[in-house]
Amino acid sequence: MERFAELLDRLVLTPSRNGKLTLLVDYFRAVPDPDRGFALAALTGGLDFPAVKPAMLRTLVTERMDPVLFAYSYDYVGDLAETVSLVWPHRPRREGGPAPTLSDIVQELATASRSDAPARMAGLLDRLEVPGRFAAIKLATGGLRIGVSARLAKQALAAFGNVEVTEIEELWHGLHAPYMELFAWLEGRAAKPESAAKALFRPVMLSHPVAEGDLEKLDPADYSAEWKWDGIRVQVTCESGISRLYSRTGDDISGAFPDLMEEMRFEGVLDGELLVGDPTEQTRTFGDLQQRLNRKTVSKRMMTDYPVFVRCYDLLQIGDRDTRSLPFAERRKLLEEFVGRLPPERFDLSPILEFEDWKTLEEMRRNPPHPVVEGVMIKRRDSTYVPGRPKGPWFKWKRDPHVIDAVLMYAQRGHGKRSSFYSDYTFGVWSGDPEEPELVPVGKAYFGFTDEELRQIDKFVRDNTIDRFGPVRAVRADRNQGLVIEVAFEGINRSTRHKSGVAMRFPRISRLRWDKPTVEADRIETLFDLLGD
Amino acid sequence: MNARDLLHPRPEGLYCPPGDFYIDPVRPVGRALITHGHADHARAGNRAVLATRETLDIMAIRYGEDFAGTAQAARLGETITINGVRVTFHPAGHVLGSAQISVEANGLRIVASGDYKRQPDPTCAGFETVPCDVFITEATFGLPVFVHPPSTEEIERLLKSVAQFPERSHIVGAYALGKAQRVITLLRQAGYEKPIFIHGALARLCGYYESRGINLGPLEPATVEGPGRESYAGEIVIGPPSAFVDRWSRRFPDPIACFASGWMRIRQRAKQRGVELPLIISDHADWTELTDTVRQTGAREVWVTHGREEALVRWCEIEGIAARPLHLVGYEDEGD
Numbered sequence: 001m002e003r004f005a006e007l008l009d010r011l012v013l014t015p016s017r018n019g020k021l022t023l024l025v026d027y028f029r030a031v032p033d034p035d036r037g038f039a040l041a042a043l044t045g046g047l048d049f050p051a052v053k054p055a056m057l058r059t060l061v062t063e064r065m066d067p068v069l070f071a072y073s074y075d076y077v078g079d080l081a082e083t084v085s086l087v088w089p090h091r092p093r094r095e096g097g098p099a100p101t102l103s104d105i106v107q108e109l110a111t112a113s114r115s116d117a118p119a120r121m122a123g124l125l126d127r128l129e130v131p132g133r134f135a136a137i138k139l140a141t142g143g144l145r146i147g148v149s150a151r152l153a154k155q156a157l158a159a160f161g162n163v164e165v166t167e168i169e170e171l172w173h174g175l176h177a178p179y180m181e182l183f184a185w186l187e188g189r190a191a192k193p194e195s196a197a198k199a200l201f202r203p204v205m206l207s208h209p210v211a212e213g214d215l216e217k218l219d220p221a222d223y224s225a226e227w228k229w230d231g232i233r234v235q236v237t238c239e240s241g242i243s244r245l246y247s248r249t250g251d252d253i254s255g256a257f258p259d260l261m262e263e264m265r266f267e268g269v270l271d272g273e274l275l276v277g278d279p280t281e282q283t284r285t286f287g288d289l290q291q292r293l294n295r296k297t298v299s300k301r302m303m304t305d306y307p308v309f310v311r312c313y314d315l316l317q318i319g320d321r322d323t324r325s326l327p328f329a330e331r332r333k334l335l336e337e338f339v340g341r342l343p344p345e346r347f348d349l350s351p352i353l354e355f356e357d358w359k360t361l362e363e364m365r366r367n368p369p370h371p372v373v374e375g376v377m378i379k380r381r382d383s384t385y386v387p388g389r390p391k392g393p394w395f396k397w398k399r400d401p402h403v404i405d406a407v408l409m410y411a412q413r414g415h416g417k418r419s420s421f422y423s424d425y426t427f428g429v430w431s432g433d434p435e436e437p438e439l440v441p442v443g444k445a446y447f448g449f450t451d452e453e454l455r456q457i458d459k460f461v462r463d464n465t466i467d468r469f470g471p472v473r474a475v476r477a478d479r480n481q482g483l484v485i486e487v488a489f490e491g492i493n494r495s496t497r498h499k500s501g502v503a504m505r506f507p508r509i510s511r512l513r514w515d516k517p518t519v520e521a522d523r524i525e526t527l528f529d530l531l532g533d
Numbered sequence: 534m535n536a537r538d539l540l541h542p543r544p545e546g547l548y549c550p551p552g553d554f555y556i557d558p559v560r561p562v563g564r565a566l567i568t569h570g571h572a573d574h575a576r577a578g579n580r581a582v583l584a585t586r587e588t589l590d591i592m593a594i595r596y597g598e599d600f601a602g603t604a605q606a607a608r609l610g611e612t613i614t615i616n617g618v619r620v621t622f623h624p625a626g627h628v629l630g631s632a633q634i635s636v637e638a639n640g641l642r643i644v645a646s647g648d649y650k651r652q653p654d655p656t657c658a659g660f661e662t663v664p665c666d667v668f669i670t671e672a673t674f675g676l677p678v679f680v681h682p683p684s685t686e687e688i689e690r691l692l693k694s695v696a697q698f699p700e701r702s703h704i705v706g707a708y709a710l711g712k713a714q715r716v717i718t719l720l721r722q723a724g725y726e727k728p729i730f731i732h733g734a735l736a737r738l739c740g741y742y743e744s745r746g747i748n749l750g751p752l753e754p755a756t757v758e759g760p761g762r763e764s765y766a767g768e769i770v771i772g773p774p775s776a777f778v779d780r781w782s783r784r785f786p787d788p789i790a791c792f793a794s795g796w797m798r799i800r801q802r803a804k805q806r807g808v809e810l811p812l813i814i815s816d817h818a819d820w821t822e823l824t825d826t827v828r829q830t831g832a833r834e835v836w837v838t839h840g841r842e843e844a845l846v847r848w849c850e851i852e853g854i855a856a857r858p859l860h861l862v863g864y865e866d867e868g869d
């Protein structure tokens with residue numbers, strides 16, 4: 001358990017992706033089965049122990065220590081699991097037998113009933129040290145949010161076994177903790193596991209952005225185009241009566257969309273965009289879709305107010321027939337027939353755009369008929385459906401980003417390589433009375449600049465600090481002084497969490513406007529106008 | 534005699550009226566007794582100073598030779614009488630030269646702990662328990678959540694990370710007095726023999742420790758800039774915590790920020806500071822050491838100062854020991 005606990009602690013504090021990958025790969029290498037497989041399951045959200053509740057821990061600990069001292073402690077630390085792990089009465093090592101392994105703990109928790117869960121949990125905590133107690137509590141209560149996505153874990157597996165990540169994704173949902181056959185294959189000790197399970201994820205096909213000069217070399221007649229919708233890419237899989245909804249990276253997100261699942265009664269696999277609205281009437285914004293994302297459970301109210309549907313792009317399987325090796329044009333014909341038979345309030349087709357030449361398409365891209373369009377997709381008519389991101393068959397051609405001029409208000413030190421730089425910026429725009437305007441923060445950005453620009457902003461921040469709060473500095477920003485930055489972003493949502501009432505999507509710094517007086521920065525109304533409602 | 538007549542807080546610091554002296558005053562006074570060389574305890578400008586030889590030397594290094602009007606060295610265990618008050622310095626195990634100060638008159642003994650710890654530390658004399666009537670304890674880590682693991686385990690984690698990321702440098706934040714030398718010594722005891730690179734701010738104190746017979750092994754200044762930076766890959770660099778935010782730290786290739794401090798026990802603290810590898814190494818007593826020490830002194834009354842007072846006062850209450858917070862001003866969250 002110590003090694004798993006140590007892995008968690010390091011992952012939480014390691015900002016860089018490569019650093020996380022090294023930690024994960026080293027862990028898979030150093031730790032034997034079945035512990036590493038359970039660790040993998042824990043990291044990818046595949047373990048659930050409903051019998052253990054956070055409130056139970058509080059009871060357990062206050063039976064063992066003065067409640068006032070516990071209250072002081074909890075107040076200081078702020079996290080229940082961490083507090084309990086730290087204040088749990090210390091026992092000399094090895095009293096009560098050897099420390100439990102991760103597998104022992106999983107076993108113990110998985111077989112716990114509601115009535116004996118407290119005693120089992122206490123027994124485990126008695127036999128662990130501080131880091132192990134923390135990990136055990138987080139594991140038991142399902143709080144392992146440590147900045148490792150299932151995707152990253154799969155990439156670590158791919159690096160560990162020197163295979164393509166798409167191979168792991170394709171197998172993934174047919175495998176179960178502790179993943180012994182997977183590790184055996186990755187270590188070259190056994191053949192690739194056969195997936196007999198149904199409704200597995202098929203790794204998706206991705207596109208490249210259109211680069212300067214790409215299109216001139218291509219004949220428009222060879223390509224088909226459609227809108228790129230601004231939702232989330234999903235795979236709808238129904239096989240032998242089993243239905244699953246997967247994200248682009250193969251995460252099973254069925255649980256969050258029971259309204260859609262109910263209508264998934266067919267035999268086939270679709271590729272499409274998940275959106276909110278009723279396709280026969282209107283397609284609603286990404287902001288509305290966000291209401292439905294990252295939820296474990298969903299209320300009736302939520303489903304009525306924010307119904308989801310799938311706008312279909314492609315067909316990967318009909319009945320027993322795998323269609324991925326057919327050309328796009330043929331798949332599209334099959335798709336049209338197929339979607340025609342599905343409930344129209346849950347499934348519709350992404351329309352094909354008619355265009356003569358690239359210039360016409362460019363016009364369409366610049367002036368999309370709908371705010372929920374973020375550009376166009378260009379697909380070779382003869383392209384087969386290939387997992388990953390092959391160069392050539394598919395392109396995405398995004399609408400140009402929005403830009404505003406904002407004023408730098410706060411700067412925070414970065415992490416890792418950038419820990420000596422003020423590299424995370426909060427910026428604001430003017431609001432209120434035009435005679436006496438005030439800056440309101442509207443977003444944060446931490447990329448989009450060169451190393452040299454980073455140095456310049458860092459110097460500006462250090463030279464213009466007017467206040468400090470921990471790692472954050474407030475910088476001079478008023479009508480006479482301050483730094484104007486041009487911020488590019490993809491869109492805007494309403495937000496109750498931000499004082500300004502709006503939140504930007506993917507903001508990044510596109511230019512530093514050392515030349516521009518702060519009074520000429522944009523006003524909040526410019527952002528409100530983009531809300532499109 | 535009432536304990537409060539022998540010692541009580543004043544704005545300048547803890548004052549002894551019959552002896553007419555202060556312990557660790559925060560403003561210049563006539564006569565100061567100083568527990569150890571950390572800046573919040575040892576300040577310049579007092580007329581007369583009594584402290585251990587090492588503490589006096591450290592003050593001279595930090596403030597210049599004229600840091601006080603007159604300086605007198607106190608030998609550990611030797612009693613000095615000041616205006617009829619018997620004063621004895623005892624080792625506190627905190628940093629080189631650190632002492633607790635026992636103050637005794639009319640059969641009443643008060644021990645002011647200064648800062649102390651109980652974990653073994655090869656760079657200074659170990660804490661000595663002094664039975665007393667009133668024990669004035671520090672409480673930097675005075676909450677049950679602070680339980681420091683053995684420092685040797687923390688050093689093992691550092692060395693493991695160095696092996697795991699050979700292309701990166703590890704920059705360890707450690708206070709210039711005490712912590713830095715302890716971390717270096719622990720690395721040496723763990724078998725690390727390569728040169729350790731140190732920030733300029735540590736050089737004089739490291740030199741002083743060596744002159745007192747504490748062998749730190751090969752040390753090199755962390756000064757190379759520009760193209761030479763790749764040579765720090767795989768190396769350990771030690772600097773004062775404040776140096777992390779300086780341009781100084783930019784000279785190292787993709788550094789892993791480490792911080793050796795008792796505060797690193799709390800994840801959020803590590804996160805806020807952008808620390809990637811927290812090392813829970815402290816020169817202060819943790820909760821267990823604090824409560825054990827209070828018991829061992831046999832004190833019937835405990836005065837709590839320097840940190841988080843309320844939890845320790847509460848614990849004393851449960852144990853049936855009279856306790857009160859001292860509310861001395863001027864001591865910082867020293868952070869080590």
Ligand SMILES: [Zn+2]
Binds near residue numbers: 569571574648867
């Ligand atoms: Zn100190």
Ligand SMILES: [Zn+2]
Binds near residue numbers: 573574648839867
């Ligand atoms: Zn102190």
